[in-house]
Amino acid sequence: MSTSIPAKLVKELRDKTGAGMMDCKKALEEAGGDIEAATTSLRTKGLADAAKRAGRAANEGVIDSYIHAGGRVGVLIEVNCETDFVARTEEFQTFVHDVALHIAALKPRFVSTADVPEDYVASERAIYVAQAEDIPEHARERAVEGKLAKHLASICLLEQEYVRDQNEKKPRTIEQLRVEATASLGENVTIRRFSLFELGQ
Amino acid sequence: MSTSIPAKLVKELRDKTGAGMMDCKKALEEAGGDIEAATTSLRTKGLADAAKRAGRAANEGVIDSYIHAGGRVGVLIEVNCETDFVARTEEFQTFVHDVALHIAALKPRFVSTADVPEDYVASERAIYVAQAEDIPEHARERAVEGKLAKHLASICLLEQEYVRDQNEKKPRTIEQLRVEATASLGENVTIRRFSLFELGQ
Numbered sequence: 001m002s003t004s005i006p007a008k009l010v011k012e013l014r015d016k017t018g019a020g021m022m023d024c025k026k027a028l029e030e031a032g033g034d035i036e037a038a039t040t041s042l043r044t045k046g047l048a049d050a051a052k053r054a055g056r057a058a059n060e061g062v063i064d065s066y067i068h069a070g071g072r073v074g075v076l077i078e079v080n081c082e083t084d085f086v087a088r089t090e091e092f093q094t095f096v097h098d099v100a101l102h103i104a105a106l107k108p109r110f111v112s113t114a115d116v117p118e119d120y121v122a123s124e125r126a127i128y129v130a131q132a133e134d135i136p137e138h139a140r141e142r143a144v145e146g147k148l149a150k151h152l153a154s155i156c157l158l159e160q161e162y163v164r165d166q167n168e169k170k171p172r173t174i175e176q177l178r179v180e181a182t183a184s185l186g187e188n189v190t191i192r193r194f195s196l197f198e199l200g201q
Numbered sequence: 202m203s204t205s206i207p208a209k210l211v212k213e214l215r216d217k218t219g220a221g222m223m224d225c226k227k228a229l230e231e232a233g234g235d236i237e238a239a240t241t242s243l244r245t246k247g248l249a250d251a252a253k254r255a256g257r258a259a260n261e262g263v264i265d266s267y268i269h270a271g272g273r274v275g276v277l278i279e280v281n282c283e284t285d286f287v288a289r290t291e292e293f294q295t296f297v298h299d300v301a302l303h304i305a306a307l308k309p310r311f312v313s314t315a316d317v318p319e320d321y322v323a324s325e326r327a328i329y330v331a332q333a334e335d336i337p338e339h340a341r342e343r344a345v346e347g348k349l350a351k352h353l354a355s356i357c358l359l360e361q362e363y364v365r366d367q368n369e370k371k372p373r374t375i376e377q378l379r380v381e382a383t384a385s386l387g388e389n390v391t392i393r394r395f396s397l398f399e400l401g402q
Contacts (some may be wrong), residue, residue: 059401063275065266071288074264076277078398087272195396197279200260 005029013038042183058188060087066100072199075103082187095181095189098164099157099174103194108157111191116152124148157191206230214239244381261288262393267301276304278395283388296382296390299365300358300375304395309358312392317353325349358392 005028013024031037061080079096128144153159158175165171182189214225232238262281280297329345354360359376366372
């Protein structure tokens with residue numbers, strides 16, 4: 001038996017997740033009208049869709065900028081998608097601008113952990129190894145790698161928690177935001193590169 | 202005997218050069234009302250002033266951006282001056298924006314020739330040496346260095362001819378523009394860095 005879902009609830013879920021109207025209706029029906037459960041279900045599907053899309057080429061997109069603090073901080077960003085059609089949508093452009101704003105606020109140094117230079121990782125690891133001398137040997141490597149991973153997450157855009165989610169119970173990472181955009185737009189969305197300038201630094 | 206200079210002519214020279222009202226009046230008096238000669242005289246003085254200022258610290262300034270071709274080209278630029286007061290002036294901000302626009306149009310790769318990596322210069326030189334095999338030996342080095350200098354000038358922002366001067370008889374380089382801004386604003390103006398993104402490149 002199919003539950004009857006009010007249009008208002010469908011719209012609410014759509015606004016929240018950015019998913020299509022029919023997907024929202026179906027998810028709500030399956031979840032018996034529970035918006036939290038429906039959101040989770042859509043996100044799970046989104047992840048599944050995003051994984052399928054990851055292999056497709058993303059050569060279109062948008063270059064955007066964000067200037068902050070009266071010209072004392074500036075960000076230039078390139079985000080790619082697969083078609084010019086999606087690049088021109090408000091949803092895609094809003095995503096790009098939100099990420100630019102996030103970069104100006106949280107000042108990451110790299111897009112992903114894969115972009116961090118080997119010698120930087122090595123010198124950071126050496127610091128944590130030195131700090132870990134008092135830790136019992138069997139637990140030492142784990143402590144060092146944990147600290148290193150935490151540090152890398154703090155300087156890599158995709159691993160950072162989205163600045164506007166800071167007061168949420170479960171803040172999304174930028175990578176989660178990207179996966180949601182990929183699911184919602186139906187194209188592989190990738191954050192290709194950014195530049196961050198701070199005045200006099 | 203001092204020539205009487207119409208206020209209109211003083212204003213014209215001021216608009217053209219950006220120099221102070223009194224400096225314009227004096228230059229016109231000395232040039233007997235010849236606006237071209239007065240301009241040259243101001244530029245010469247400007248150059249002299251700029252040289253004196255080159256040693257002073259430039260840690261203030263502005264970060265600006267320019268997005269072109271519907272988000273397919275983007276520029277982020279930092280230009281420094283000495284005080285926040287000058288950084289906030291329309292003249293300084295217009296200079297910064299003009300240079301950003303120039304970068305989007307002419308796509309330089311470096312700020313100055315000093316920023317070009319040694320190995321890039323070496324590999325370019327090798328190409329010109331190979332091309333110069335048929336030139337008599339006594340003229341060869343000069344031909345190679347000439348070609349190299351021309352190539353470096355084409356990829357370095359400060360050496361490029363200002364895009365908006367392309368139809369002028371004597372197009373100014375960006376370095377000349379910078380020196381004029383330094384003279385006119387009375388502070389050392391330096392183009393610190395820029396990023397240029399082209400979609401998918």
